[in-house]
Amino acid sequence: MTNSLTTHPIHPAVPEDAAWWRHAVIYQIYPRSWADADGDGIGDLPGVTARLEYLRALGVDAVWFSPFYKSPQADAGYDVADYRDIDPLFGTLADADAMVAKAHALGLKVIVDLVPNHSSDEHVWFQAALAAGPGSPERDRYMFRDGRGADGSEPPNDWHSVFGGDGWTRVTEADGTPGQWYLHLFDTKQPDFNWDNEQVRAEFEAILRFWLDRGIDGFRVDVAHGLVKEPGLPDYDAELHILDGEVQPGAPKPPMWDQDGVHEVYRAWRKILDSYGEPDRILCAEAWVRPQERAVRYVRPDEMHQAFNFDFLQAQWRAADLRAVIDSSLAAADSVGAPSTWVLSNHDVVRHASRLGLPVGQRRPNGIAADDPQPDRELGLTRARAATTLMLALPGGAYLYQGEELGLPESTDMPASFRQDPTFIRSKGEEIGRDGCRVPMPWTKDAPSFGFGPSEASWLPQPAIYGDYAVDQQDGVAGSTLELYRELLRVRRERQLGTGGLEDVDGFGDDVVALVNTGQGQRTLVLANLGAEPVALPAAATVLVASGALTADGLVPTDTTVWAAL
Incomplete structure (x- = not known):
């Protein structure tokens, strides 16, 4: 490999002083599973507030909270009974205000979940x-x-x-x-709103203002593609997979998803957020929509600011697949002047440290049970570290899910009696569901509930192996996944990779993803080796950070991603 690289631009840089949401790294907290202050086994807002310094030290820019509203908790809070109050499980409005104030004092923005497709039947x-x-x-x-x-x-x-x-x-x-x-497109306790009703539209505009007036910086919009249904509600018996956006080949467009009328709603919401002035308040769409040309309609200049890039999350661990989804994602987002918003894990999918330990090419499972084929834990973590290192080098925004910075695997040994996901219950166990990625965080290995709270109580059982992944086992330990994330976020910020241009690099072979990020006027080589043989870096390259150890002679081994200064 010569020192000169042949590259092709695939994405232009944006100004380094671009709006914060164009390059922010946002950390998702699942409130009931992050930190429990009162010992009842369920995480709460005082617990969050007490641990916000951890996120400041990690290096993220903002925090997104899954729902903490008043709710009977039939679907872990996504069944909202009162959009203007906090469920007693999590605390009070005063606790929420204190949490927001502390986050802002630490330089962290706060994004909350909004659930507009349906309410609780107890609303x-x-x-x-x-x-x-x-x-x-x-x-x-x-x-x-x-x-x-x-x-x-x-x-x-x-x-x-x-x-x-x-x-x-x-x-x-x-x-x-x-x-x-x-x-009810979800649980029986989650009746769908009629978004043709003006009272519904006015109510949600008022809810937006309620939280914006309390200092909230934005909203992640749940099921953003589902509000409006096709007139007449026609039959549709094709098989649907809501959490990947797929429909049967040749099937017509589903009448309950991605109807054009949703965009009128979001244009109205955008006007409200823009009226609050600087700094920008944002909307992020959870929209499982394909193809990408339709997905990016949600982030046109007068609609939402971000939409999760689920095509990237679902890409197979193959270099050709990753190259294709990166190129197409950036092209689609650039076509409407929006950033791409990358993500690998969240509260609805198998954690990527386990998902990537499954055989390449198989369909992404909806949960993993003890009697299912088990992921290769070591391989999964190695690939997860490499995937995250690739993701955080890409321009645009990025979301992290709590615990991924520890390399947490999916909980796959959970007894059925503990499972609470409506998917598991309504499918009579045919779909394992999402409980395995929602298990409470381990903070301290030798503490009750691994430091999640002051007692042994934990609303979902924590696997025994979680102790080895606890924060106190990784803090300050060279090579740990936690320290890798901290280093990635530090270098990403220093070199302004989130606003940089991106170039494709020729010459590394079919099993390598090679890119150059031009953030801050510097050239950062990003090389992910998915092939069996180690790969040499250019002679002039200086390694900045690597997802795993290089070989003794400085080659990049399989399932490893490197950032190098050129």
């Missing part, structure tokens, strides 16, 4: 709808319909719940007779 609006009866203004806020058949005993259409089973539930009217049906 006052849904209770009013049940009481008011068919044809009422109260029912029009939700998707109530008469059933099919002479006696209305058949669901209004054939839609299924994402969590398994029917997508409709029949209610009993006030007089005790079988009545209308309501749509």
